[in-house]
Amino acid sequence: xxxxxxxxxxxxxxxxxxxxxxxxxxxxxxxxxxxxxxxxxxxxxxxxxxxxxxxxxxxxxxxxxxxxxxxxxxxxxxxxxxxxxxxxxxxxxxxxxxxxxxxxxxxxxxxxxxxxxxxxxxxxxxxxxxxxxxxxxxxxxxxxxx
Numbered sequence: 672x673x674x675x676x677x678x679x680x681x682x683x684x685x686x687x688x689x690x691x692x693x694x695x696x697x698x699x700x701x702x703x704x705x706x707x708x709x710x711x712x713x714x715x716x717x718x719x720x721x722x723x724x725x726x727x728x729x730x731x732x733x734x735x736x737x738x739x740x741x742x743x744x745x746x747x748x749x750x751x752x753x754x755x756x757x758x759x760x761x762x763x764x765x766x767x768x769x770x771x772x773x774x775x776x777x778x779x780x781x782x783x784x785x786x787x788x789x790x791x792x793x794x795x796x797x798x799x800x801x802x803x804x805x806x807x808x809x810x811x812x813x814x815x816x817x
Contacts, residue, residue: 673738680742687749695753697762698804698811701776705800708780709793747773757811767810779803 691707692700747770754769763769783799 673735676735676738676742680745684742684745684749687746692753694756695750696756696760698808700753701804701807705804708784708800709797743777747777749773750776754807762812764810764812772807772810775806776803 687695687704692704695701695704750773751769754763754767754772757763758765758767758769779799779802780796783796786795786799787793787797
């Protein structure tokens with residue numbers, strides 16, 4: 672089971688660490704991330720591979736809970752690190768909490784993916800991701816607003 676978790680984690684984390692999003696340290700990177708999933712239709716058809724796996728195995732194999740926690744923490748930290756860089760550079764308001772915003776982004780993706788898959792309609796995913804990016808945008812300073 673751990674090998675399957677590691678394989679799925681490498682796919683999801685590798686995608687998020689790719690040059691495509693340049694470290695998630697601009698609002699444009701988060702918007703591009705949201706747009707990718709809305710336009711690609713992948714979650715609409717399959718849901719989130721990592722989230723689906725986690726929801727199934729955590730019910731039956733409590734020994735992997737730490738592995739799953741580690742993977743989702745790494746995913747959150749990709750976003751958190753980018754948000755912290757934005758904050759350090761003065762492009763994200765000091766009142767923003769990068770860890771909370773990172774959780775919000777993952778939760779929007781996970782919940783939106785599940786609802787889109789169930790409804791066979793991308794609208795729930797689109798609405799969740801775009802609302803999350805808009806919330807993030809509310810914390811950006813004039814130096815990072817598009």
